[in-house]
Amino acid sequence: MKVLVLGGAGYIGSHICKALALLNHQSVVVDNLSTGHREAVRWSRFIEADILEPDTLIKILQEEGPFDLIMHFCAKSLVGESVEKPALYYRNNVAGTLNLLDAMVATQHNKLVFSSTAAVFGMPEKELIDEQHSRLPINPYGQSKKMVEDVLGDYHHAYGIKSVALRYFNACGADPDGEIGERHEPETHLIPNILKSAIAGKTSGLKVFGDNYPTPDGTCIRDYIHVNDLASAHILAGEYLQQNDGAFAFNLGNGNGFSVFQVIEAAKNVVQQDIAYSIEPPRAGDPSTLVADSTRARQVLGWQPAYTDIESIIATAWTWHQNEKF
Structure with missing residues (x-):
């Protein structure tokens, strides 16, 4: 696959780029380096750009593509900061993703793996959280991710954008x-x-x-889920979208x-x-x-944390x- 990785200079994105390279997939990283590190981009072509610039996204998709898959990791992700600065989170996480989706529609790209979070669920209602758990976020960060998940369903229905939202629990390791x-x-x-x-x-x-x-x-x-296990889930999700049509969501944890x-x-x-x-x-x-119930990811994607x-x-x-x- 040829994959566009938005936020590929960050912690999770950089590990996914290495995992892609080990499987002989080609990747292009787009990152504004606000929290990512240029030194972490070692297996990809790098373009410094911002998802808040829609014309730039369209240009990248036109000139660097076509891509078989887009992976989206660009997000503000500090819960406390989101409470203090909700505008920052809705602008970056929601408006930025809308920019990306509109650019995908304009350039006829239709496969997206989206970095979501367990924060969409809010306070747990049961010991293990599966995909049927209520989504009642209690902070703007979780709310921004839930809003994007809802948008993905609408963009699939209206524009044919196929997507997988992967809800991480505690990413860790190296x-x-x-x-x-x-x-x-x-x-x-x-x-x-x-x-x-x-x-x-x-x-x-x-x-x-x-x-x-x-x-x-x-x-x-x-x-706690190891970052390399997250990487394998993203690649499996991308492969799943090559054969399946819909807007899907999976919970990722080691259980x-x-x-x-x-x-x-x-x-x-x-x-x-x-x-x-x-x-x-x-x-x-x-x-x-x-704690996550990741049964669905195991059964549908064939994912198995190492x-x-x-x-x-x-x-x-x-x-x-x-x-x-x-």
Whole structure:
């Protein structure tokens, strides 16, 4: 396949570009580098551009295409920031995607894999979240992604755009070869913050938000999915769209929940040192348990996550963080 990867300089997009290259697929990356890293684009042609510029998108699709598939990762994704700056999130995540879809219609491209999120569901109503779970987002970030999912259905009905929305739970880990990995400014994710704390030799600084949740050890339980498993799901979704017509959605997680304390303990085993932390008040809106039911992705796409053990996931991230290349 020839694939256009929007946001391919970011954490997930760059790993997908490497996975595409290993399967002999050709990719072109478009990124405005607002949060991505030019150094992470190592397997693709790179074009610096912004999805908020519709004429530029049309030009890229016309001059670089035709593409067999478009993958869309350009998004603002910090929950707290979305509450403070909702206009930024609706403009980038919703209006930007509308620009892309209109450019696809104008240039006769009709296959899209969209990066969605578990945040579309809001507060969990049951232990395992499947695709039938209510979508009731509780912040502008989740709402912006839900809006795009709804738009995708309408664009399929009206314009024939075929799509797959992949709803990630907690993306984590890094390329096992250590060539690319996770780097955000600011960093809000648990595993990189643990590992950076270990590298810095900090005796404090890592914060655990709440230890009195109704879970076995009192800390929140989350579903951690390795970024390479996300990559394989995106490629399978792209292949699925070559043969199937519709606007589809799949939940992606490894199906196992790990508490914050379990992740810290696993990290201690990987880095072979103690991890200091402080207990802080719970954050508003944090559910006690958030775990995916990915049965549908397994059955329909034939997807099978390779990383299900939390220590092996952390070990790949540790390899990266010890020698970050950008």
